[in-house]
Amino acid sequence: MEPSLTQGAGYGLIVGGGAFFAIVMNYVTFLQNKYSAHNSKKVDEFVSGSRNVGFGLLLSGILSNWTWSLTLLESAVKSYDIGISGSYWYAIGGMLQVSVFSVVSSKIKKNANLVTTFPEMAYFRFGKAGHLSFLWCGFVCNSIVSSCILLGGSAVFHAVTGVSQYATLFLIPFGCAVYVSFGGLRATFISDATHTCIILVFIIVFTLEVYYGNDKIGSPRKLWEMLQSLPPVDDNYHGSYLTFRSQQGAIFSVISCITGFGLVVNDQAYLSRAVAADPRITSRAYFFASICWFVIPFAMGAGLGLGARALTVYPDFPKLSDFEVGEGLPPVACATYLMGKTGSAMILVMIFFSVTSSFSGELIGTSTLISYDIYKRYYKPDAKPNQVVRVAKISVFGWAIFSSCLASIFYGAAKISMGWLFNFLGCATAAGVFPIALSFVWKDLNKVGAVGGSIGGMVLAIMAWLIACYKLTGEITVTNLSLQWVSFTGNAVALAFGGIISITASLISPANFDFEKTRNRTSLMPKSKEMEIVENSSSDGELVLGKIESKVESAEKREREKNAAVVMVDVVLLKDVKNEAESKSIEKARSKANDNKNDSEIEQDLVDIESSTSNSELDMNLDAVIDHKHLDHQFKKYCGLVALAVLILVFVIPVPLGASPYIFSPHFLEGVVIIIIIWLFCSLFYVVILPIVEARKSIWRIFKASVLFRKDKSQE
Numbered sequence: 001m002e003p004s005l006t007q008g009a010g011y012g013l014i015v016g017g018g019a020f021f022a023i024v025m026n027y028v029t030f031l032q033n034k035y036s037a038h039n040s041k042k043v044d045e046f047v048s049g050s051r052n053v054g055f056g057l058l059l060s061g062i063l064s065n066w067t068w069s070l071t072l073l074e075s076a077v078k079s080y081d082i083g084i085s086g087s088y089w090y091a092i093g094g095m096l097q098v099s100v101f102s103v104v105s106s107k108i109k110k111n112a113n114l115v116t117t118f119p120e121m122a123y124f125r126f127g128k129a130g131h132l133s134f135l136w137c138g139f140v141c142n143s144i145v146s147s148c149i150l151l152g153g154s155a156v157f158h159a160v161t162g163v164s165q166y167a168t169l170f171l172i173p174f175g176c177a178v179y180v181s182f183g184g185l186r187a188t189f190i191s192d193a194t195h196t197c198i199i200l201v202f203i204i205v206f207t208l209e210v211y212y213g214n215d216k217i218g219s220p221r222k223l224w225e226m227l228q229s230l231p232p233v234d235d236n237y238h239g240s241y242l243t244f245r246s247q248q249g250a251i252f253s254v255i256s257c258i259t260g261f262g263l264v265v266n267d268q269a270y271l272s273r274a275v276a277a278d279p280r281i282t283s284r285a286y287f288f289a290s291i292c293w294f295v296i297p298f299a300m301g302a303g304l305g306l307g308a309r310a311l312t313v314y315p316d317f318p319k320l321s322d323f324e325v326g327e328g329l330p331p332v333a334c335a336t337y338l339m340g341k342t343g344s345a346m347i348l349v350m351i352f353f354s355v356t357s358s359f360s361g362e363l364i365g366t367s368t369l370i371s372y373d374i375y376k377r378y379y380k381p382d383a384k385p386n387q388v389v390r391v392a393k394i395s396v397f398g399w400a401i402f403s404s405c406l407a408s409i410f411y412g413a414a415k416i417s418m419g420w421l422f423n424f425l426g427c428a429t430a431a432g433v434f435p436i437a438l439s440f441v442w443k444d445l446n447k448v449g450a451v452g453g454s455i456g457g458m459v460l461a462i463m464a465w466l467i468a469c470y471k472l473t474g475e476i477t478v479t480n481l482s483l484q485w486v487s488f489t490g491n492a493v494a495l496a497f498g499g500i501i502s503i504t505a506s507l508i509s510p511a512n513f514d515f516e517k518t519r520n521r522t523s524l525m526p527k528s529k530e531m532e533i534v535e536n537s538s539s540d541g542e543l544v545l546g547k548i549e550s551k552v553e554s555a556e557k558r559e560r561e562k563n564a565a566v567v568m569v570d571v572v573l574l575k576d577v578k579n580e581a582e583s584k585s586i587e588k589a590r591s592k593a594n595d596n597k598n599d600s601e602i603e604q605d606l607v608d609i610e611s612s613t614s615n616s617e618l619d620m621n622l623d624a625v626i627d628h629k630h631l632d633h634q635f636k637k638y639c640g641l642v643a644l645a646v647l648i649l650v651f652v653i654p655v656p657l658g659a660s661p662y663i664f665s666p667h668f669l670e671g672v673v674i675i676i677i678i679w680l681f682c683s684l685f686y687v688v689i690l691p692i693v694e695a696r697k698s699i700w701r702i703f704k705a706s707v708l709f710r711k712d713k714s715q716e
Helices: 005-037 043-050 055-063 069-082 084-111 118-161 165-212 221-229 245-268 268-276 282-312 322-327 330-379 385-412 418-441 447-473 482-507 527-536 538-563 565-575 581-593 599-613 627-651 656-659 666-696 697-714
Strands: none
Touching: 005 118, 005 330, 005 697, 055 165, 055 268, 055 282, 055 330, 055 447, 055 666, 069 084, 069 118, 069 245, 069 322, 069 330, 069 418, 084 165, 084 245, 084 282, 084 322, 084 418, 084 447, 084 627, 084 656, 118 165, 118 245, 118 268, 118 385, 118 447, 165 221, 165 282, 165 385, 221 245, 221 282, 221 666, 245 268, 245 418, 245 565, 268 282, 268 330, 282 330, 282 627, 282 666, 322 418, 330 385, 418 447, 418 482, 447 482, 482 656, 627 656, 666 697
């Protein structure tokens, strides 16, 4: 594929765009640190957003972290190769796992509310063996995911502008590292919302362009006629690109689902979102994010994927090699062919934002693993929180360099593409799905099951993958290892044996673990506090007594706060007045206390002020009250909603279409396109508009403090 834009345009976007966005995001973080209660220099704010991120911002972060360059490119490639069912099954593979995590996240908040990483949970439950096993799973997953993201982005930049892929592999990660190292997880959430806004708008434009905006295709009927005129697809009903009755599609559906499970559960970036969430909304955010995300890959496949395949009827449409298809270039070729340089520029910007947004999540996730689970756990156990956050900031740059080098090796030495890595992902990660998830939700999971399932399942999967390649093809090569049946074997063995080993071993010898040992517990807390939690949970009688005493103390504390609100505010005022904006908020709280008009509002203000000053070193409440009733309700509610979504999207819709000898008619295809466009606009509302509406008060408060206050000063 020949470049349609200059190298200057490519380097300008990478360097200039990256620098501009890093400056903007760092300024936003500066304002947040100065004019709000959140400070990215504190370890809990840096790695977990102080565990109180709201619904809209969390939803956009989850969706953006799942919208890789792989999501945009590979979903279109699957429709280009096997038809419309390819992108649908790609969408199912991601939606299913993120929605299931809405159930798991409620258990994380209930059973391990201060845990920051899943290897940390393994250490609390299974000791060093479990910790190192889960840590290995995390690094394997993050290594492959980071490489996938960078390879997809660099391939597009090289194809559209001709810039060196090696240069792209190093420059883009560095730009991400600059703003992530300064702002931490909350900075990635804010960037996620802006990036995803542009991605969704561009997808809407591309979909409308393919079906209604050009003379090459111009209508669903014309696209249908062009696809029907092409040579038949192997193993599809009547060789059609517009049928769900596809053997390749069925096989890919399994690979996609297994890969998605491995990625969501093993990737610390996804757990970071659950950790950062306000406990009241975490399940809801994951569920709605999965529904909003579903339409993104489906729209890319139904639009640019099918469009690229239909355009092959024109002799001047670019001829793509198998390696270029594996790099994800069919949608790039389609956008460029239909819209010229405008299309090239749009897809370049879209991929750039996709790469930076998703890769920033990988940076913060892996830096957390390095700082918490290597530095704090083994290298310097007595490290202070400020030392941990310093290591996390340095690790952001370290992981950026490592990912760039690894992706360069894949591309240069092994000629491994983004598509190849996607087929391998499930094989390398799916063994950890059951052990990691069960460590948060099942008290009977034991050490043998956790270690044997995660590591043993991975070893068996790779062995099965290699053996299948040799038996089916007669030779083990890079190309043969990515073939569909070979990948299917490795993926299936990983998920199945990871579950069989972990569950069987635990049923034979149940651990009967008491989750009180992991509640309100973090690796950052002093050893004396950590031992107190373990000791308090060692005896059922002591545990019940401790809970009763805790409830009585909490009730007495709330009563004292209501009766002496003014006194408490004055104490806080003397101890922790940092700037003019904070003084005004404290004055407002005193006024409420004096008026005694709304006890619930007074109490909330006091809790907010107290939480910002208490335990300032850790920046977290080590004695947080867990609302078990609410979290149990969320668990049951979203179990039902997830089951309903799975029933509809995995069975009710595709199974009848696949079981029947049906090929989409032009009218049916147009109906699908209209549904996709409406769905995209709904996702745009949830991802872009809702976070702004929810944060309007904070935005206005910071604006007044930073802009209006300065104007008043200048006038004086």
